[in-house]
Amino acid sequence: MDATAALELAEAAPFSAEERAAVYRAILTRRDVRDEFLPDDIPEETLRRLLDAAHHAPSVGFMQPWNFIVIRDAAVRARVREAFERATAAEVEILEPERRDHYRSLKLQGISKAPLNICVTCDRERQGRTGLGRTQQPDTDLLSTACAVQNLWLAARAEGVGVGWVSILRDADLRAILAIPPQIAIVAYLCVGRVARAYVRPELEVKRWARRLPLDELVFADKWGAAASAVRKDP
């Protein structure tokens, strides 16, 4: 092994029971927040920690393809909100007729209520047109950016900050409103703000739109479709 690199290895022992519990608590109680935002601004230090958590996500070839457009301007958010309304109208049209009223009753964004919005983008050419790990799987830059979003989302939970991901937005609308150049992909539009309360279960489950699938039906052993009885329910 490269002796200089070996000097950079540090112990990677398991966390203490308390630390582990905190990590799993963040994972299990993270929610997509739409309506529980408080109006208080997020302190700069907190925002910086959230963005730094995102920036420490894994990325293909250590590409770090992300950028974060932090949006506080109410006028910009109002334009995004209008774009959301247009996109919702289009989405409702393609739903089965019997689900349309249910869909319309759901709250699916907090664009104006949250004091802060963040648009997370992916520069698809940050390391040239391909790069380590992307030759066969070119979309791994987008997947890396999604990892950054998840890091931010989990860190936000620990900070008492709610995050809601809004994808009911036409790419062209967001691109025009935020002046995003063509080679940059839009990955996520997030509503971000302090929250005092959050749903215990996913809001879409509480409101009977969907339910959590049983994990056991999703885990296979060795090949697609083979039940994995070896994966125990209670770790």
Ligand SMILES: Cc1cc2c(cc1C)N(C[C@H](O)[C@H](O)[C@H](O)COP(=O)(O)O)c1[nH]c(=O)[nH]c(=O)c1N2
């Ligand atoms: C890529 C992507 C895109 C969206 C979402 C999530 C993700 C990962 N979610 C949130 C989604 O509805 C939510 O994660 C699930 O319902 C599960 O709930 P919890 O996140 O566990 O609270 C979401 N929610 C919403 O109200 N409007 C939206 O447009 C979207 N879009």
